[in-house]
Amino acid sequence: MKFTLFIALRYLFSKRKQTFISVISAVSILGITIGVASLVIALALVSGFQGEIQGKVLRATSAIMASPVSSRGIEDWKELCHRLEKFSFVKRAYPQAIIQALASSEYDIKPIMLRGLDPENLPDWIGGLMEGGIVIGDKLMEELGISPGDFITVYLPSVELTPFGPRAKARRVKVTGAFSSGLYILDNTSGAFPIGRGRELFSIKPEVNYINIDVDDIYRAEEYSKILDKEFPDLIFTPWNVINRTLFESLKLEKRIIFLVIALIVVVAALNIIASLVLLVMEKIKDIGILMSMGARRNDIAKIFMAQGTFIGIIGVLLGEIIGILASWAASTFRLIRIPADIYQIGYVPFHVKPLEAAGVGIFALIISFLSTIYPARKASKIDPSEAIRYE
Amino acid sequence: MNDKIVLENIYKSYYLAGVTTEVLSGVNLKVEENETLAIVGPSGVGKTTLLHIMGTLMKPTSGKIYIDGLDISTLGDDALSSFRNKKIGFVFQFHHLLPEFTALENVMMPLLIRGNDGAEEKAAEMLKLVGLGGKEKHRPSQLSGGERQRVAVARAIVTRPSILLADEPTGNLDWKTSEGVLDLLFSLKEEFSITMVIVTHNRHVAEKCGKIYLLERGKIRCYTD
Ligand SMILES: Nc1ncnc2c1ncn2[C@@H]1O[C@H](COP(=O)(O)OP(=O)(O)O)[C@@H](O)[C@H]1O
Ligand SMILES: [Mg+2]
Numbered sequence: 001m002k003f004t005l006f007i008a009l010r011y012l013f014s015k016r017k018q019t020f021i022s023v024i025s026a027v028s029i030l031g032i033t034i035g036v037a038s039l040v041i042a043l044a045l046v047s048g049f050q051g052e053i054q055g056k057v058l059r060a061t062s063a064i065m066a067s068p069v070s071s072r073g074i075e076d077w078k079e080l081c082h083r084l085e086k087f088s089f090v091k092r093a094y095p096q097a098i099i100q101a102l103a104s105s106e107y108d109i110k111p112i113m114l115r116g117l118d119p120e121n122l123p124d125w126i127g128g129l130m131e132g133g134i135v136i137g138d139k140l141m142e143e144l145g146i147s148p149g150d151f152i153t154v155y156l157p158s159v160e161l162t163p164f165g166p167r168a169k170a171r172r173v174k175v176t177g178a179f180s181s182g183l184y185i186l187d188n189t190s191g192a193f194p195i196g197r198g199r200e201l202f203s204i205k206p207e208v209n210y211i212n213i214d215v216d217d218i219y220r221a222e223e224y225s226k227i228l229d230k231e232f233p234d235l236i237f238t239p240w241n242v243i244n245r246t247l248f249e250s251l252k253l254e255k256r257i258i259f260l261v262i263a264l265i266v267v268v269a270a271l272n273i274i275a276s277l278v279l280l281v282m283e284k285i286k287d288i289g290i291l292m293s294m295g296a297r298r299n300d301i302a303k304i305f306m307a308q309g310t311f312i313g314i315i316g317v318l319l320g321e322i323i324g325i326l327a328s329w330a331a332s333t334f335r336l337i338r339i340p341a342d343i344y345q346i347g348y349v350p351f352h353v354k355p356l357e358a359a360g361v362g363i364f365a366l367i368i369s370f371l372s373t374i375y376p377a378r379k380a381s382k383i384d385p386s387e388a389i390r391y392e
Numbered sequence: 393m394n395d396k397i398v399l400e401n402i403y404k405s406y407y408l409a410g411v412t413t414e415v416l417s418g419v420n421l422k423v424e425e426n427e428t429l430a431i432v433g434p435s436g437v438g439k440t441t442l443l444h445i446m447g448t449l450m451k452p453t454s455g456k457i458y459i460d461g462l463d464i465s466t467l468g469d470d471a472l473s474s475f476r477n478k479k480i481g482f483v484f485q486f487h488h489l490l491p492e493f494t495a496l497e498n499v500m501m502p503l504l505i506r507g508n509d510g511a512e513e514k515a516a517e518m519l520k521l522v523g524l525g526g527k528e529k530h531r532p533s534q535l536s537g538g539e540r541q542r543v544a545v546a547r548a549i550v551t552r553p554s555i556l557l558a559d560e561p562t563g564n565l566d567w568k569t570s571e572g573v574l575d576l577l578f579s580l581k582e583e584f585s586i587t588m589v590i591v592t593h594n595r596h597v598a599e600k601c602g603k604i605y606l607l608e609r610g611k612i613r614c615y616t617d
Binding site for chain 1: 447469473477478488492493501504505506547
């Protein structure tokens, strides 16, 4: 072992005559630990939200949605789906109907987005669809105060002539069941019916007004949409991340801000490293003089204190990473932090530690620790051996 | 006889708070190979300053220093460090051992700085030679004053330097302990053929040396001739 490392380790781990220095060394380790742990946890939180919300968004919609340029619906959807599925990146193309309406029970009236879905190709969170009825989100069912088997009135966004004059088109339909997707906005404001039954249930003309497209790689949805846009001038293709762009962008921005704010903890901890090293250098002036008289070079002296500060950084980073990763894991696994689902779409705070981000935090803290050794190390290397030895 | 150390017209001034104090004003000194030379003089006269200049720890304001015929002002900082490591051993008035390290580790340190293998064996052997076999694991705080100074002596000569510079090596010891440490210094000097310069207050110590020089008012003169 090189003697500089030998000395640095001994300085770090032996009991100090001046307890003040060991206290502030401990404080600097603690500072780095807290900073790193906070950064890991905070980034895991944002990543958790991103992942969770992204997952739910993808469960609720498909990677790309195609809508007609005109508002008349898609009559030739069978042929279009067939053509779409010829693209190598398209896994599946299937029709969907979306009707914006109002659902009314005895107790309340609520907006509802009714989706006509293929009973053979249902999202896994919809148990099943019954002929001659609709299913609605469990939260919506609660708010309407009804139970499976009850009837509701659906007001459609068109007007029909009745013997009493023009009226909003209204249909009584049976609610056969409820679903729970986990995405609050779906469970609170949507319902589903078997596609192809739109005419029978709601007297609407084109049965299909959207085509859902699943692709091989959801992260290339935007790129695929552009390709499809060129091929199908009558359709508009919207990738999933564009539908929720503001949400995802704000999560990204939040991550940057959180990083900047919490990184300050690490910077403050680095100031502690500087202070503890400067004090250590002062305590060790005599040692430094002696080492120089024995032939230690100025660079060697600098290295002793750089190694020392870097050790403080390494210990702090390791502890911080362990604490941050464990805390994130525990909080996510045991759902320790509960939040209102109607605001956040999720009932608990999810944490997802991304290895690259955690590593980045560690490297950042190590670099800061290393940089904070430079000033004290330079100071140590500039000591005049002759004067240092006179010290008593 | 070869000249081991030659000081030519050494001047040294300190600047402190705008005041210049000339401590050495034209010191000329030749130390021959293998001789033992004592420098005496009242406190504050500049003995430590002179010794540090000889040991390349400090640069004179003007004047030349030759060690083994080499003008040391031609050496850069790093070269000077390794020069010190190879050629010179220091013993100071205060033991100046590193408090966090054991006796053995303290003696190993100059060898570790040099990057030698077998530092531990050589250091252990040297500790035995100074009569401290069995105390390898003691920290300086767990040793007596005399023992600490013996460790310091062991540390100074473990690299087999050809020059030993001792600055009041027994200045902090009682008379009896001093005797032991001095006997050790002199016997090691013989055993390893070392050129030795001792700064001392103590007339009795000086008389054991081949030559005695007196430093007074910035000049040095031989006392024994
Ligand atoms: N770094 C310094 N700055 C200013 N004056 C110093 C310094 N070092 C020593 N001196 C002064 O130089 C003089 C000689 O000191 P020193 O060489 O230690 O003498 P000695 O060893 O003979 O007692 C003293 O007056 C001391 O105060
Ligand atoms: Mg002195």
